[in-house]
Amino acid sequence: MNEIKIFCPATIANLNCGFDVLGLCLEGIGDEMIIRKATEKGLRITKITGADLPLDVEKNVAGVAALAIVNAINPDCGFEIEIHKKIKAGSGIGSSSASAAGVVFGINELLGKPFTRHELVDFAMKGEALASGCEHADNVAPCVLGGFTLVRGYNPLDVIKIQSPSELYAVVLHPQIEVKTSDSRAVLPNTVALKDAITQWGNLGGFIAGLYTGNYSLLGRSLQDVVIEPYRQKLIPGFENVKNAALDAGALGSGISGAGPSIFALCKGQDKAEKVAYAMSSSYLEVGIAFDMHISKINDEGVKII
Structure with a gap:
């Protein structure tokens, strides 16, 4: 070859x-x-x-x-x-x-x-x-x-x-703006409060356990970020409203994809993923920035x- x-x-x-x-x-x-x-x-x-x-x-x-x-x-x-x-x-x-x-x-x-x-x-x-x-x-x-x-x-x-659990889907809203990884790292603090670190460790452990057991509720409860998101969300116009729209539509959880500006949501089942994608799209139309939407199963x- x-x-x-x-x-x-x-x-x-x-x-x-x-x-x-x-x-x-x-x-x-x-x-x-x-x-x-x-x-x-x-x-x-x-x-x-x-x-x-x-x-x-x-x-x-x-x-x-x-x-x-x-x-x-x-x-x-x-x-x-x-x-x-x-x-x-x-x-x-x-x-x-x-x-x-x-x-x-x-x-x-x-x-x-x-x-x-x-x-x-x-x-x-x-x-x-x-x-x-x-x-x-x-x-x-x-x-x-x-x-x-x-x-x-x-x-x-x-x-x-x-x-991945068999019914898990990812929804991604990608705003047509660029956020450089180096810039998104620059806004992060050098130290983390112990109470926040403990919360984050618990969530990571819970998320891994949820993947192994196929416990969608546990996955959702664990998709919380008290360390990074509070600092990076200011770089993404409309982030909080889109995240809330995803959660209100039934997403397990939502947050910043990588360094941003993309916003992701995890969902149980394709029907729910499509409803969440519609809710996120509707919310972001109010921001006035062009965007792409993706719905995907997990690629094994x-x-x-x-």
Whole structure:
């Protein structure tokens, strides 16, 4: 195999109670990449559509991630990379992680799968660091592995994949504005009150338990954020009204997707997800900012060949 075309799915990170450690993979929303073997060693980004991004390998998220895996293997060939962006940068649904995860998956496939999917997460994080200023896996892990992922630790990297309850759906409202990850991190405090940390630990534990047991009520009770959301919501026009609209329509919970500005809701069943999407859309029309809506089951496969 000398050429591969792949689908790189969008993701939701943090999920209110799991800042930098929790994420899920979405269906139907994502980038596409084409990666080819080349006789000349080295990496070249030959084409980018859908976004104004640098072709310079060292200045591109996919390029940096690709360098990490290629340097680890030192193959006797090079690679040409095409990136077709369909997830907008700064959307809060894992645009940079899709690029980073997709390229390491593709190169790994072309080289005969020397690394497991879990091992690929570490390479993808190198590209993610270019976008956000630090290595974190809450988006790249679900993109590579699919389903829900929990990052138990970073030294060494320890990622656990968790199956999704069968009726769980995600709804995402994406306002057509950009919030840079670096800017959204800049508004966060350096310290957290002990009482808030205890609340957040309890919610994260409850959410993980809810996933394993399929307890939708427990999932909903656990989708609370007392650490990050109070600071980041000011960056998202209309956030509080949209969140309340989602909850009033029957969502299990709602919050900021990743660094924002996207707003997510989790729901039990497709019918409920469609009602919640309608309520969120109706609320955001009053803000006067264009937006996209997505309804998705949880994608258990992650990045894949197409």
